[in-house]
Amino acid sequence: MLAMRPNCECCDRDLPPESPEARICSFECTFCADCVEDRLRGVCPNCGGGFTERPQRAARLLAKYPASTARVLKAEGCPPAQAA
Incomplete structure (x- = not known):
């Protein structure tokens, strides 16, 4: 069953x-689309x-199978946004 983590590991955006x-x-690392x-x-x-x-x-x-409440953030951060 998916953990359904509550946030983006890069920017900490809420992802209900x-x-x-x-x-x-495939390892359930979770990030926002942006x-x-x-x-x-x-x-x-x-x-x-x-x-x-x-x-x-x-x-x-x-209710029976709730999403995770454990927030995960990359300690070293994520690479800067790429120029368009």
Whole structure:
């Protein structure tokens, strides 16, 4: 079952379970769409894998299977945004 982490590991943006902006890699590293596109260029800085949109858990199941509340941030930060 996905942990559904509550924030972007780069910018700490809130990513609630229903957020269409959440992106995950195969290890569930979690980032917002803006950081994935602008900073990370589609490559996970933790594992080198790609990203996909995080699935949304049905609201009726969130009470029984809640999303994680543990916030994860990259201690060394993320690379600066790339110039367009």
